[in-house]
Amino acid sequence: MPDIVSREVRSRMMSGIRGKDTKPEVVLRKALHRRGFRYKLHDRNLPGRPDLVLPARHAVVLVNGCFWHAHEGCPYFKLPATRPEFWRDKLMANRERDRRNLSLLQDAGWRVAVVWECATRKDFDSTVDQLEGWLRGTSQRVDVAWLQAQG
Numbered sequence: 001m002p003d004i005v006s007r008e009v010r011s012r013m014m015s016g017i018r019g020k021d022t023k024p025e026v027v028l029r030k031a032l033h034r035r036g037f038r039y040k041l042h043d044r045n046l047p048g049r050p051d052l053v054l055p056a057r058h059a060v061v062l063v064n065g066c067f068w069h070a071h072e073g074c075p076y077f078k079l080p081a082t083r084p085e086f087w088r089d090k091l092m093a094n095r096e097r098d099r100r101n102l103s104l105l106q107d108a109g110w111r112v113a114v115v116w117e118c119a120t121r122k123d124f125d126s127t128v129d130q131l132e133g134w135l136r137g138t139s140q141r142v143d144v145a146w147l148q149a150q151g
């Protein structure tokens with residue numbers, strides 16, 4: 001499997017997926033706001049400080065950058081060619097932390113949606129549709145990813 005990605009792909013992977021006001025998260029929350037949803041951002045009292053918290057829906061939404069959260073099988077996730085062992089360890093640790101936070105949130109009674117960056121970059125409207133449907137429903141868990149939509 002090729003590890004080398006072009007500079008544009010790399011900068012796309014790195015952009016908007018670091019820090020807390022990352023771009024996929026911002027576009028997603030603005031779209032939800034337009035559809036009437038209200039939320040808190042990065043609640044410090046919850047495990048992992050989830051990106052969006054919707055108390056009225058008993059729901060949290062995690063927007064995961066595909067690179068930093070090691071989205072397996074995703075075109076936005078390629079292990080860098082330089083120092084691959086370092087990156088593998090780092091990204092696997094991120095993924096382990098995600099798993100832990102997710103189960104802590106669910107144990108605390110929260111419904112949890114994970115929206116992957118790829119789903120916000122491809123086919124954005126249907127991503128928001130899917131998330132809206134889940135928020136208005138009662139299902140405990142959803143993962144929204146572009147690859148999933150590819151079936």
Ligand SMILES: [Zn+2]
Binds near residue numbers: 076117146
């Ligand atoms: Zn992805």
